[in-house]
Amino acid sequence: MLKVDTEKCTGCGECEESCTFDAIFVKDGVAVVDHDVCTLCGICVDGCPEGALELHVEAGAFATDLSSWKGIWVVAECRGGDLASVTLELLAKSRELAAELDAEVTAVLMGQGIESKARELIFHGADRVLIVDHHELATFTDEVYGNILADLAKRERPEIILAGATAMGRSYIPRVATILETGLTADCTGLDIRSEDKALLQTRPAFGGNLLATIVCPEHRPQMATVRPHVMKANAPDPGRKGEVIRIVPRKSLLGHKVQVIESVKEQAEGPNLSEADIIVTAGRGFEQEKNVELARELADLLEGTVGSTRAAVDAGWLSSRTQIGQTGVTVSPKLYIACGVSGAIQHIVGMQGSEIIVAINKDAEAPIFDVTTYGLVGDVKEILPLLIKRIQKERGL
Amino acid sequence: MNIVVCIKQVPNAKTVRYDTEKGTLVREGVEAIINPFDFHALEAGLHLKDAYGGEVTVLSMGPPQAENALRESLSLGADKGVLLSDRAFAGADTLATTYTLAKAIEKLGPVDLVLCGKQAIDGDTAQVGPGLAARLGLPYVTCVNALSVMDDEKTIQVRRINEDGYDILELEMPALLTVLASINTPRLPSLKGKMMARKTEIPIWDAEGIGAKPSMVGLTGSATRVVSTWVPTFEARREMFGGSAEEQVDALVSRLKAAGIL
Numbered sequence: 304m305l306k307v308d309t310e311k312c313t314g315c316g317e318c319e320e321s322c323t324f325d326a327i328f329v330k331d332g333v334a335v336v337d338h339d340v341c342t343l344c345g346i347c348v349d350g351c352p353e354g355a356l357e358l359h360v361e362a363g364a365f366a367t368d369l370s371s372w373k374g375i376w377v378v379a380e381c382r383g384g385d386l387a388s389v390t391l392e393l394l395a396k397s398r399e400l401a402a403e404l405d406a407e408v409t410a411v412l413m414g415q416g417i418e419s420k421a422r423e424l425i426f427h428g429a430d431r432v433l434i435v436d437h438h439e440l441a442t443f444t445d446e447v448y449g450n451i452l453a454d455l456a457k458r459e460r461p462e463i464i465l466a467g468a469t470a471m472g473r474s475y476i477p478r479v480a481t482i483l484e485t486g487l488t489a490d491c492t493g494l495d496i497r498s499e500d501k502a503l504l505q506t507r508p509a510f511g512g513n514l515l516a517t518i519v520c521p522e523h524r525p526q527m528a529t530v531r532p533h534v535m536k537a538n539a540p541d542p543g544r545k546g547e548v549i550r551i552v553p554r555k556s557l558l559g560h561k562v563q564v565i566e567s568v569k570e571q572a573e574g575p576n577l578s579e580a581d582i583i584v585t586a587g588r589g590f591e592q593e594k595n596v597e598l599a600r601e602l603a604d605l606l607e608g609t610v611g612s613t614r615a616a617v618d619a620g621w622l623s624s625r626t627q628i629g630q631t632g633v634t635v636s637p638k639l640y641i642a643c644g645v646s647g648a649i650q651h652i653v654g655m656q657g658s659e660i661i662v663a664i665n666k667d668a669e670a671p672i673f674d675v676t677t678y679g680l681v682g683d684v685k686e687i688l689p690l691l692i693k694r695i696q697k698e699r700g701l
Numbered sequence: 702m703n704i705v706v707c708i709k710q711v712p713n714a715k716t717v718r719y720d721t722e723k724g725t726l727v728r729e730g731v732e733a734i735i736n737p738f739d740f741h742a743l744e745a746g747l748h749l750k751d752a753y754g755g756e757v758t759v760l761s762m763g764p765p766q767a768e769n770a771l772r773e774s775l776s777l778g779a780d781k782g783v784l785l786s787d788r789a790f791a792g793a794d795t796l797a798t799t800y801t802l803a804k805a806i807e808k809l810g811p812v813d814l815v816l817c818g819k820q821a822i823d824g825d826t827a828q829v830g831p832g833l834a835a836r837l838g839l840p841y842v843t844c845v846n847a848l849s850v851m852d853d854e855k856t857i858q859v860r861r862i863n864e865d866g867y868d869i870l871e872l873e874m875p876a877l878l879t880v881l882a883s884i885n886t887p888r889l890p891s892l893k894g895k896m897m898a899r900k901t902e903i904p905i906w907d908a909e910g911i912g913a914k915p916s917m918v919g920l921t922g923s924a925t926r927v928v929s930t931w932v933p934t935f936e937a938r939r940e941m942f943g944g945s946a947e948e949q950v951d952a953l954v955s956r957l958k959a960a961g962i963l
Contacts, residue, residue: 382865442868445831445841470863474843477831481799486924489795489826504928509824510712513719514726516930523924561840562872565858570866578864582962606962624846624883625862630714630822631737631882639962649714653822660960662953668941678956679941680949690950698954698963 304358305348307334311355318347318356321556350556371460372524375401378452378466378476379412379424383569386420388579389467391537393530394428396494397465398538400503403496406462407431411455413448415441425546427538433459435551439558442567443471446560449478451553456483461525463503465494468529469578480527486520487527492534492636492657493517503528511630511653532579533636570625577626582608582639585628585655588615589644589665589684596621598688599643605695611635613651629654644684647672664688702755702854702874704746705806706779706816707833708739710763710770711823724931735770738818742880744887745848746816747778753850756780758809762790762801768903775898776890783809787907792920799832801918804911806837814857815877819844830879841877842870846884 305327314332326337327347334355348356375397380387390410397408410429412420414436421432435451448471456464456479464479466472468490480487493506497519503526505518520526577583584606586599596616603610612622614629628635630650636657643664645651648671655661656675663676664687673679680687713732720727735743746757759774761767762785771782785805793801806812815837820827827843834841847860851871861868862881890898908918916922940956942949957963 445843449835470844470861473827474831477795477828478835480828481796481832481835484796484924486794486796487828488925489824489828508933509930510717510719510726511714511822511825513717513932514724514930515933517928518925519928520925561876562842562870564868565871566869568866568868576864624881627883634825639957639960653714660957660962673939673941676939678953679939680946680953681941682946682949687946687950690946691953694950694954695963698958 304338305336306357307336308355308357309333311353313353313355315352317350317352321347321350369522369524372462374407374409374459374461375404375463376456376461376465376525377408377410377429378464378472379410379420380467380469380471381412381414381417381420382471386423387467387469387532388537389469389530389532390424391427392532392535393465393467394424395538396530396535398428400463400494400496403498404462404501409433409459409461411435411452413440413451421546421548423540425544425548426540426542428544429546431547431549433549433551435553437553437558439553442564443475444560444562444564445475445478446562447558449475449482450557453479453482454554454557455551456525464525464527466527466529468531472529476527476529483525483527485523485525485527486518487529488518488520489529490634491528491530494528494530494535502526508657511634512657513653531636533581577609577611577628577633577635580609580635580637582606582641583611583628583635583637583655583658584608584641584643585611585613585645586616586622586643587613587645587651588619589646590616590621591644591685593619593621595685598684598692602641602643602688602692602695605692605699606639608637608639611655613645614648642672642676643688645672646670647674702749702753702813703811704749704755704757704814704816705809705812706739706743706746706757706759706774707802707829708743708759708761708770708774708818709736709821709823710734710761710767711736711821714822719932721932724929733766733769735773736818736821736823738820738822738880738882740818740887741882741884742816742818743774743777743779744885745878745880746814747888748885749814749848749850750778750780753854755813758783760802760805760809761785762793762798762805765905768905771903772898772901773890775901775903776894777888778891778894782901782903784903784905785907785911786905787918789908789915789919789921792923793918794923794925795826795828795832796924797918797920797922798829799836800922801908801911801913802829802833803836804913805906806833808906808911811875813874815839815875817877817879819879819881827879830877834877837877839875839877840872841879842872843879844881845878846881848878848880848884
């Protein structure tokens with residue numbers, strides 16, 4: 304409950320200005336709260352120059368009328384002028400969920416100069432697109448993106464919010480969930496609707512994929528999840544699809560940020576990024592020398608894949624730490640994973656065992672990597688890779 | 702510089718076994734370690750303390766035995782350890798965890814920098830850092846792998862890694878960062894540190910001690926509920942090719958063609 308300290312309140316009207324719900328106004332020189340309308344968003348509390356407002360949160364204060372939250376939101380991500388593939392994957396999944404909930408699918412798109420992407424979102428499944436196009440959104444900051452999304456969600460009350468479990472999504476979506484005081488399930492690989500109560504069933508791996516858990520958010524809304532890229536399938540665009548585009552002008556108070564972006568650098572040296580690659584060729588200790596790692600690059604290029612590494616290969620200085628797959632690196636789940644000269648320490652396995660097809664090439668037939676592989680080749684990578692490269696080139700008529 | 706490092710005690714992946722029948726992990730015989738990312742957060746804090754002075758406080762929420770993780774941190778050079786332990790904290794999701802940690806940090810007093818690992822290797826959520834920053838009203842940056850303090854000793858410059866490259870960002874303290882393993886190489890405990898760790902008293906704070914509302918901690922304060930867990934099984938899909946290198950390569954190519962990849 305929002306409380307006004309009538310001793311401190313000077314009736315200045317700042318709170319009345321800031322409230323998006325007309326839930327607080329000045330009467331007879333003092334702020335009065337309309338508790339039926341107030342959503343406890345706290346904007347007025349932060350803005351009160353006298354510190355006269357306070358949110359009292361009691362047990363059950365968040366217990367919300369669940370039926371007043373409607374619709375599915377997909378938080379679109381735009382990187383380097385293109386929509387992230389996970390955004391399109393989420394739109395396809397949302398259409399399935401929406402059919403069970405009889406709900407609308409709304410895409411939320413933030414950035415600068417992104418208007419042209421609205422059509423694409425509609426073609427891929429959005430019924431509505433909320434566009435926030437502003438120069439302050441040209442570069443991503445957790446504070447501004449988070450504040451705007453949280454503010455929109457408070458006003459529009461979606462039942463479900465889905466975002467990509469990308470570096471960006473996993474960074475600012477937790478902020479949004481915390482502001483909204485609701486649950487958030489990280490890095491989901493499965494989403495479904497429970498038939499009896501229409502709850503969102505969110506399945507995610509834990510312990511590096513050794514355990515799977517299905518999670519619900521029973522009494523809080525929205526139900527929020529970040530979803531691992533590449534697990535769900537996008538629909539082909541349907542240029543016949545129609546949708547509504549709504550332009551949102553963000554309030555100034557939401558645009559303040561304390562983190563300044565000095566420089567953004569792209570490093571695209573090793574092919575497509577690891578978490579979105581269909582094919583990954585990983586180099587481990589078995590390459591013995593830096594020059595041999597070229598074989599992994601050659602194979603990756605040939606397959607239009609990307610190169611990954613183990614801790615050993617990073618420590619040896621052959622590949623940069625951003626290519627490291629495993630517990631303290633990146634978790635990947637491509638269609639094809641080729642582990643070359645990788646022994647298969649558990650710390651590496653947990654980062655790649657979700658891959659569809661796993662191929663391992665190792666000298667040691669007893670190496671633990673073979674426990675999780677689909678196809679195993681026993682031999683020296685320096686001998687096998689050149690043969691494999693030649694064979695694929697022949698296959699492709701090169 | 703007052704630095705708080707949040708750490709979590711987690712099961713060592715090497716010693717964990719899984720019960721495929723019950724769909725849970727077998728807790729017996731599991732070694733408890735400091736979450737690997739948190740070692741790097743601690744090292745980042747100790748490194749700043751070495752350069753700029755101040756104090757490093759290590760904070761952990763967990764069962765009583767999580768005290769071991771705090772003692773280990775003290776042996777590495779942390780000045781203080783605080784254990785948040787209370788039955789009421791049990792079953793906390795990230796919403797309840799960030800609330801509890803925030804209440805404890807508020808009790809610790811003014812802080813310049815809060816450091817967390819990027820994620821814990823058991824839950825893998827990566828949500829506590831950003832959520833805690835939101836609770837504390839601090840600016841934050843996740844996935845940091847380089848950190849330096851500017852001449853004014855108030856502004857920090859950090860490098861944030863993303864899928865396509867990296868960003869260089871500046872922010873003023875107080876702030877919160879979550880760090881990657883590539884940010885540094887953690888030090889080893891010193892003899893002096895080990896002695897200090899044995900002697901230092903580690904206070905245990907409960908819900909009442911940090912002024913936490915019972916409705917907002919542990920399972921009661923959690924928005925999410927686990928419905929079921931299971932252990933994924935790898936169907937017997939392993940095929941080892943035999944024969945010469947050429948024969949093995951041929952076998953692989955034919956399988957990949959059948960799978961529609963080649």
